[in-house]
Structure formats: C-alpha cells, structure tokens
Amino acid sequence: MTERWRRPIRAGATVLSAVFAVLAAIAPAQALALQDPVRERPAEDEVIYFLLPDRFANGDPANDRGGQQGDRLQTGYDPTDPGFYHGGDLRGLTDRLDYIQGLGVTALWIAPPFVNKWVQGPPGQESAAYHGYWITDFTRVDPHLGTNDDFRAFVAAAHARGMKVYLDIVINHTADVIRYRECPNNDCGYRWKGDYPYQRRGGLNGDPINPGFTGEPGSDFSTLTSPDYAYTPWNPPGEETIKVPSWLNDVSLYHNRGNSAWYSEARMDGDFSGLDDLFTEHPRVVQGFIDIYGGWIDEYGVDGFRIDTARHVNPEFWQVFVPAILERARARGIPNFHIFGETFDFQTGTAAMHTVVDGLPTVLDFAYQRVVQNMVTGVQHPDAMGYLLMEDAIYAGGVETARKLPTFTGNHDMGRIGHLILKAMPEISDAELLDRSTLAHALILLGRGVPVIYYGDEQGFTGDGDDRRSRQDMFETRTPSYADDRRIGRASGPFDTDADMYRRIAEMTRVRAADARLRRGRVAVRIADQTAGILAISRLDDDGETLVVFNTATEARDVNVPVETGSTNWRALLGQCPARAAAPGAVSVSVPALGYLVCVSEG
16 A cells, blocks of 8 residues: 555444344344345356455454453454454444445455454464454354344345355364374374374374274264374363364364375365364264354355365365255255355366366366466466366356356455566556556456456555465555555545546446346357457357457557357447448457457347
8 A cells, every 4th residue: 555544434334234233133034035136146147346354444443352452462453463453344344335336246255254263373473363264163253353243234234235245164174273292382294094094093003993994985983983093182271162163172073184285185184284174074074064054044144155275175075065055045045055165276177176076066266367367467368268268168067157157366365466467567567557457357357257356456456465465454554564565556545436446347347237148148269369469259148249359468459350140230338349340250349458348249
C-alpha cells in the first residue's frame, strides 16, 4: 500500500447486519426460505470472491484479542506483524457486502472461520492462526472473528443479496497438538511403513502389536489397539480435551508418523509441517467429518465447500464423504452445492485424476492459473492455453466438469498476480502493469471456468511474495511491509469503488452476467498464436456464438477469426466489433495491445 487509510463509517450496512442478526436468531427457518432462488443457480454461473476475514474489515474491535488479555503470544493479536491476527471479523465482512456485490460477485469463499489454536511455533518463531487452518474446534467460530450467530447473520445477509457462501474446510489435519515422546523438540521426521509397520512397536524388531492390522481403507480398525507403531503419541497437559468434537482427541485416529517428506506415502500420512495428520482411512474419522461439515449445511445453509489440502487425503475418504455431503445439501434444499478441492499441482492430468479417482466434483484449476500467469508475463504464449483447453475432456464428466472448475490469477499461498508480474518484469511501467493485471483477470472472467477474485486485487494490491506476504489488510494497515507495497492503477481508499482495477473487473463481471454462453457455452479454440499475440475462443450453444479475443502482444493486432458460418451479424459486448462477418465463417477484428474484446452473434 502506498498510503494509510481510515475506515469510513458504514452506518447503513451496520444496521443491515443487525437486522439480519435478529432475523436469523428469531426465525432462521423463515430467513433461509428466502434463499431458494440463490440455490437454483448452477455453479458455473458464479463469480467467486475469496477473502480471509481477519484481513478484510474490522466490524468489532472488542474481539481483536479473542476476548483474552496478555501479549501477542496469549491473544494472537499483533497488527504490526503479518503473521498474527489483525482484527478483521464477520461483522466487518457483513458490513461490506454491498462493496463486494458491486464488483459483480455472486459467491463468497471465506477462509476457515473455526476456532483455531491461536499461536504455534518454536520459541522465537511463533505465528498466529489468523488464516484459519489450525483448527481445534470444528463446531464454533473463532472468537477473533465473532460468534456463530455472527456467522448466521452473515450467511443470511449474503443470501438476501442473492450471494452464495462457500466455506473453506479442512479434513487432512487439525492444529498441532499431539507430541511424540521420541522427539521432545517436536521436530520429528517421517517414519516409513516399511521401517515402522503397524504390527510392530517402534520398528521392525519391536514387540508385536495390532495383529492383522494393515492401515488400508477397509481394514478392521478394531485391531488398532496401540498407536505407538512409529512414535509414541500423547496430548500434552492442558490440551487433552482441546479438540471438538471430543473424538478428535483420540490419538489413535491420527497417522502419527512424523512430518511429511512430501512424496510417496508421506504425502498422505505425514504431518503437514507439524499439524496433526488424521487417519482418514478410519471409519470413525470419515463419519465424524460427514457429521461435522454436514452440520454446517444443516444449521447455516452454506452453499459449497472449498477443501483445503485435498490431495493429502486418501481417495477412499472422498468417495464416501462427497456423496454424503451432496445428499445432505440436497436434503437441505441446495441442489447445486459446489465442492472444489485444493490439489495444488500445475498439471491438468493430476487435477483430472482427483476427479476421476477421488470423485471430487471439481478442483481449483492450478494448471489454468499457471498458463494465465505465464501468458501475461511473456513466459508462454496463447498456444499454451490452446493446448490446456484441449485437455478438458480428461476430467470426470469431461468438458462439462471443466466449465465448473474455479480459475484464478493468484491466491493467499502463491501470491497475487501483481507480484507475479513484477517478479518477472521488475522494470515494468505503471501503465503496463495495470494492463497486464487486467488482461490476467480477463482471462479468468471471460475465459473457461468459474472465476475467483482474490480480495484486494480489485484495489491493485501486489504484495511482496507468497503466503503471509500476500495477505494484506483491506482496512488501514499497521504492517510496514504492507504499507509500502506498489499499487496497480489508481485507488483512493481501501474500499474504493472507483479504483481502476475495481472498475475494470466490474465491467467484465457485468459482461459475463449478461451472456449465458460465457458461463456455460461449449468452448472452441479459434486462434492460439505461438508467439505473443492472439488467443481467440468461441463459446457456443444452440442459440448462437460469443467470440472472445485476447491479445498478449504490446501492439494492436488485426486478425481474421474463423467462426461459425451462420454467425453473420455481430454486436459488441466489450470493445469494438464489426456489425457483419467479413465472409461466411470469418470475422475481422482489431484488438488493442494487451487488450480483449467480446463479440456476440445470435441466430
């Protein structure tokens, strides 16, 4: 950020939040009855906005320290440090729903709001769980963010605006609670099954235990009577019952093999940087998570789940969990419940495998993100996107599934697209940075898939890198490393609806909303240059054709694009489009440098 801002008073929004809090508390069934039109909308019609509540808006400063006293190691609160809580909460988010909706957003994906272990890490390296991924109580909202009633009011207010709510959920692990007696410093390397089988205590020469137990899905888990096959796990004093529901405190429901080595079996069974890795093959764990997250559907009416670290969970878990959750959603009157897993791999084949083998309905399209990033930084050219879209057929469900994959330019783990551009092009001018960032967003908002906008990108945030360096405050920041960030375009305040990126993104979302083919139409790649230049795709249905043309070159391009022979009359949705085709099956367009246009032919 280039300047420090004060948060403007939003009296009307605050009153609206209070109204919905009362409505949800007095008559939740009646409030939820208002949501039916929202739920009928298919997943591919959404524009998703992803945010971390702690970094978005502070509606109640009284909960900044989670109701506790003490220093940051007790409360987790230090707004000057990017690794600690900064004060954002659910009331602040509810107050700002009009701002988000004005961007053209139809679905909100929020980082996990559950109770976390507030501070973790060895002495001198502590950080806080402001991000939400170190969960101890899966049934309650973390007091830094508010209460369960605040969450209910937020969902009701979003639904009243026609906006869906997607909950970020974690199944692979809990907070780091379990300790191993063999390594008191809590830095335990992964112990492989071949060296430490389930049927021996502490290695191949140990005492026999767990007769007949293999640890595979479908095993007789009643024979797992001793959890000390690799390490000797225990819950430290004061944390024996910290996890909720209570079954999560049973150490035998975890793999207990030490920190992941990030390959082979350790990718599934290792602790995620110390976080306790659940034994997701265990029937008790499977049913337990169906009950936990099914409860958030039943009680609050959420509309979808983004699944954190999905690739680190065995496929058999998802094969049971996903159908059960979809059935819970249908029973709740939510026919288009959107589930998308985080599989964090840039190969289409890997992403598709998780839909074919695991049975995940959709996954975040990391392969699409990487091609977008490479196209706008000149590392790859439009032909890379052409090849990527050719691979859509390999997903379970084929191209119809591909159209539901969430696409994005950057996120809270890899960093923002602005940073990724600056990293590749450090000498880039402000004007070109704005154009390249806009083009990246055009490729997700006007291309294939369900676009995800990372909060703050619409205000031109860039950040200094990945992880906590890309998780800036939307409100007035007290973090020096956030305050000095380079900005993309003009913006005069933290929620400036006249900011350059906000206006450009809002223009694209309006176009997407106005044309069903941009959301659901069949994809045909018309041109995909092997050098910086043109990517042209058509979106087709039985009623007509919508042509989208992108230009990754730094000079304008005139191009004759092949189209359907029946597409003779054209009108512009974005940019300059000819009134008529140049000839049957061809339309001539001129695309600005680093620009894009959308033309519609009907009939």
